[in-house]
Amino acid sequence: MSGPNTDYDPVEVTPLKSEEVEAARDAALAAIAGATDLEALKAVRIDHTGDRSPLALANREIGALPPQARKEAGQRIGQARGAVNQALAARQALLEREHEERMLVEETVDVTLPTDRVPAGARHPITTGSEMIADIFVAMGWEVAEGPVIEAEWLNFDALNLGPDHPARTMQDTFWTDPTENHVVLRTHTSPVQARTMLTREPPIYVVCPGRVFRTDEYDATHSPVFHQVEGLVVDEGITMAHLKGTLDHFASSMFGEGITTRFRPSYFPFTEPSAEVDLTCFVCRGAGRTDDGSSCRTCRGEGWIEWGGCGVVNPRVLTACGVDSERYSGFAFGMGIDRTLMFRHGIDDLRAFFEGDIRFTTAFGSDIS
């Protein structure tokens, strides 16, 4: 370690002699080179460039020289001081860089440490799934219609061509509010929203209605008294079953991917005539009925198709009850279970997983479904 030149007596020096200046410069350069950290370099800077340093003192002497000697001495001292300052700056930069590098090494942490201080939240897949479905239709220019879950009997049944003695009323076991003479039910489908839409809007109507519905079903792996449905309704001029098929094909491929399409089978719903069941190409085996290892597909039981929902051309009786001119307008409607759709999209075996509230189930889906 080099320290200040304490045995140096500046008073006795004749600083303007060139040997002396060079010696002072060399001493400074040696001290700079010998400083191994920023602390030491700071001391060197004070000793060799501070007010009391030999070169500073010599510099102050210049004024006392005769004019002809001033220039030469000034040049000599200036060069010496320049060399010292340059060396100091270079040494400073080097030591700073070394210091920084050492610090960074010392600050190394184990980046594999856990970081889950605040646990993550999530939205329910039925919520985000319903939104995903809504977005598919909104992208086509449709709107999302909603209505009350506790609904007037007339809107849940009569207006939809389900008269009081219609056998179909026994197909859906209904929760009635007490007393039943009040004619208020927990809606058994989202169809009353369609009726409300027709009752309150002029065609053209393009709406999709996702929502919660109720039936007095036993609660098991595939049934629930509370579940979710999405229905669609179009009323416009010149609407045919072909538009229904086109819409459902588009829905299927948007929801499940290219190559997934739909198939119609004749069926019966009071709301529609003609009516059809909609089957969906099996998402798992992509319609083959067999999985890659050749075994029968479990999801579709080897059929290549999955029952998806019901649909049809809106029965003109329904249009009439809802005040739509059935001579001028025609329409189509469809409906399917959201829970069920998500069950086969995500390979969920037990419907009850949606309603148990286990955070391990829900957090797997994050805040938006994919």
Next chain:
Amino acid sequence: MKAPVSWIREYVDLPADVSTEALAAELTALGLKLEAIEKPGDAITGPLVVGRVLTMEAEPQKNGKTINWCTVDVGDANGTGEPQGIVCGAHNFRPGDLVVCVLPGAVLPGNFEIAARKTYGHVSAGMICSTRELGLGDDHDGILVLPADAGAPGDDAFDLLGLREEVIEFEINPDRAYALSLRGVAREAALAFDAPFHDPASRDVPAPNDVGYQVVIEDPAGCPVFAARTVSGFDPAAPTPDWLARRVTQAGMRPISLAVDITNYVMLELGQPIHGYDADRLTGPIRVRRATEGEHLTTLDGHDRVLSAEDLVVTDDTGPIGLGGVMGGATTEMSETTTHVLIEAAHWDPVSMFRTGKRHKLTSEAGKRNERGVDPTLPAYAADRVVELLTTYGGGTSEPGVTLVGEPPSRPMIRIASDLPARVTGMPIDAATAVANLEAVGCVVETDAAGQLTATPPPWRPDLTDPYDLVEEVARIVGYDQVPSILPTAASGRGLTREQRLRRRIGRALAGAGCVEVISFPFIGDAAFDALGLPADDLLRHTVRLANPLSSEEPSYTTTLLPGLFKAAARNLGRGATGVALFETGTVAFPADRGPAPIYGVDWRPSSAELAKLDAALPIQPLFLAVVLAGERERAGWWGQGREAGWSDAIGIVRRLGAELGIDVEVRSASRSPWHPGRCAQVLADGHEFGHAGELHPNVCKAFGLPARSAAVEIDLDVLMRHAVDVTPGPEFSTYPVAKEDVALVVDDATTVAEVEQALREGAGELLESLRLFDVYTGEQVGRGHKSLAFALRFRAPDRTLTEQETSAARDAAVALAAARTGAVQRV
């Protein structure tokens, strides 16, 4: 509806190579949906043969059982022609009987492999089978003894037992009642394969006469047609022929006795429900009328039923003897001594059938058909068919009397434009195709000069009433697979509504705050209200009750989402979670108590005033949001201690939602169940309360199994969303230097931070940019009953650097107002 394939083929000439699967697929495409195909013999591999028991020796065993060592002639089926030695545990047969033998090498249902094996000191080479072992029934009383003429030893038993018979089960939609019969299924099969159809109802029947049993229809609307025939000398002990019992079984019904089996068989064959009476127990003429209110009838299931004036009854001079079309009465029921049988085949009004079935909670195969609509021209044919079978297999004689009263209801003539099928389906269906397809389903079609069609549906299709019904018939024959796929061009929509967008935003904000969404069932009962500690008169206890709840414990639609969330939280903690933050958004309901909702007609649109009455009768159904925070809110880890959830987390979540929606949430202290009375906040937006948040009452935590100090929020989202800012004004802010001032104010404990804050804000004036409480101190230095609140104030002007004088003047004004309003004293 279960239809044996051989039975279908009896009425339609299907090509022999049509497989059962292909038949089922074609019928499904026409609208008879395949449920399942049953192949009873599929689980059996032969040899399964007829055997004749030659000898049997009873051998008592040490274990108390007696076995029979038998020799059985199985013809050449065993390859040797020698009798087969078989040990059999059953005793219900004797030498000479024909039985069914399964021989070594065969496999029975359940993958039960048959081999010669040593047992009870003999080598038993096979088994004599029971119906149960063959998968044909549950009867395990003994082995299956075949009729003497069933076949010869060594004959293959598969065909004999109907084991190669395949049965297709269809799901029949309510509009296709005709397909609840083999007649109807076969008609559809004929349509599917364009094959000749032989109508089982097409038969010569004797003309009605005056000597038949007297029947009077007093209510022709309820019972338009009634046919009656009688058979005398019937042998009630006569057995049901095997083929008939087998078909009834295959179709899903239970063989009972010859007479009952025949009526069921004819119902399955034609779709016409039949009722048989013991004619000797009838007194006087049969009359059909509506019941008088309160009249009694004991039906043949033994129930005494009180009748309604809407019920149709069959009566004789003793009073009601049957609930017409639904169920017969006990007094005239056929029994094991009945020799004189009266056959009733009647047509009933479907609506009456439906109502009576519902009223008396009676479901039966007959009722199912009658309430969906039966071909009204059938009664005479069906009755004659029953007579034929009773006399053939029960030894009876058809009596000469033939009763047929009433007329089938007239059929509608439906006008339909010939291009309607094309316009509705989008398929290129021309007029000729429309006419051909309507005729194929049995309609009589006339075409007028203008190309309009008039179709009269066949009597077995009461479901066809409207032009669109006919469109469906035409379309299903063309094939739904021919419908083109065309995406309609929607009118331009306006996207999601304001509320729909806000709800998504709220859900995302909560998920971002670490909350997990759950969905619970919205049903509630007193137990939950009690657990919440709600007072007896709490508004939440005034619920919309259900007439038929799933559980009597939870008879109401819920008024609060909290219990469902608490249960989900406890479930998660019970499953090992160390902390949960759950939320739910859902509808709750409060009774409107404004009377019943009207039922309007459906022939025109109700007026707007009428529609408003519907809405007025509905409960009030706001959208609520609830949050529960229980256990760890922040985890312990290498960074240090974890942190338990508490009251401030709950209120923090409400504030966070407010910030998300641009609402300045006002928080006031409140006292309300189920919250801790000292740790509950009422939250308001623009002065309107929208809910509560805070720590739960310790008793509530205990009642729901939640950790102490769990916190919760419940707010009315409808109210909150109403106050959401629609268009956020762009904020303006200064870039001049900030001036910071800290003040500590001592106030008494009862003074809230909000009050002090409010005073400071107002006092500081416009130069105040922000104010934040950064410390609360209680202790000796401020004295008992007091607290010191330390606030950081930041001042900034929009147009200049503030001078020290300006800043301290603003600070002093703030402190002065706080002092004046709250008695705050500045700590120096």
